[in-house]
Amino acid sequence: MNDLSPKVQNQLSMLQQIQQQLQTILSQKAQYEMAVREAKRAQEEISDAAEDAIMYMSVGTVMMQKKKDVINSKLAEKIETLELRIKSLEKQEKMMQGKFEQLQAQIKAALEGKGTPTAA
């Protein structure tokens, strides 16, 4: 570590930070994508049921009895909201990915330009 210039050390720690932010974004995206899949499976499941079938929808720890069409429209709304959030996360992901690659290239150039410290 001590052999690296303060600038490169700084860039390395920025690289690590970006990597962590990317991981946070990716895991958030994976959670939203799973929620979308689940909501779509629920829509499918409901589509087979009679209009007056007894069903509940949960919000956190509370389950409320609701009619099929109400649940259907709530699911559609949920999917729409989640898909907007996923798109926004994908924008952030691309931006971070770009920053990451740029920084990685800068670090690589700095290390190669410097040569090995014992050779100096």
Added chain:
Amino acid sequence: MNDLSPKVQNQLSMLQQIQQQLQTILSQKAQYEMAVREAKRAQEEISDAAEDAIMYMSVGTVMMQKKKDVINSKLAEKIETLELRIKSLEKQEKMMQGKFEQLQAQIKAALEGKGTPTAA
């Protein structure tokens, strides 16, 4: 690593420990904040329902049928408890953050004061 003084090595491992504790606090806080948001969404959801609407509340794996006003007051109580815990975590977070920055400054000073080992 061997080039660092035992004192600095010690400070570096303390820094890592604080970072892990900070991460634990932050993820706990995020969980409580999500639970608050969920409880508030449930309150909203319930507010539209008739007084005699059929609803359940879950505690772990058990769901019990309860009246709207009972669920409402239980949710309010839950939100209050969670918000107190979040405030307490935020205090811990600030304290840890302070320790982290202090230690980081000490390490930086020690490394800069020492110069590069090959230059000695």
Added chain:
Amino acid sequence: MNDLSPKVQNQLSMLQQIQQQLQTILSQKAQYEMAVREAKRAQEEISDAAEDAIMYMSVGTVMMQKKKDVINSKLAEKIETLELRIKSLEKQEKMMQGKFEQLQAQIKAALEGKGTPTAA
């Protein structure tokens, strides 16, 4: 780090990537295995119940009242799907494990062949 050849540095970062992919596979497998255990426990639980017992099945946030035999066949289907996915993950795991060991041996050989840099 600077003392390692670019090739070995590259192999080390590949090793880290494989390790992360292995962890993702293992945690995914653990989740599927837990879902299988849960579905089997549900099947057991149901087997004691009367044919006309009131029961619900949840898909995401939606719970629908269903007959015992419908739930039973849905659980059987779910277990089958999950077990196929687990088998596929185990194949990936074995392949990754093989790559990991191969790369580890290559790195070890490179480091031993090189000797310590200060001895040169």
Added chain:
Amino acid sequence: MNDLSPKVQNQLSMLQQIQQQLQTILSQKAQYEMAVREAKRAQEEISDAAEDAIMYMSVGTVMMQKKKDVINSKLAEKIETLELRIKSLEKQEKMMQGKFEQLQAQIKAALEGKGTPTAA
């Protein structure tokens, strides 16, 4: 890394493995402890309810209507099982902690006995 003897390098990687195993044990224990707390809260919640109150118990994705006393005994059984698992994890934790400290002391002794490599 190259400055460390193969033996110490080996001990360091064992130390890392033990640390990971300890983390797995601790997170498993935390999950079981949370499940115990939840089951106890459910028992409390149920204790206030009428004998004929409508309640459900979930196993995975299936919810079955059950009588209060049946749920109560199932919760008691669950708590007992979980507490046995927690005790077993605590035994493993202690054993791992012992191994960890022993290995840490060995590594420290090896590094101190060796002196700094540049001073040789």
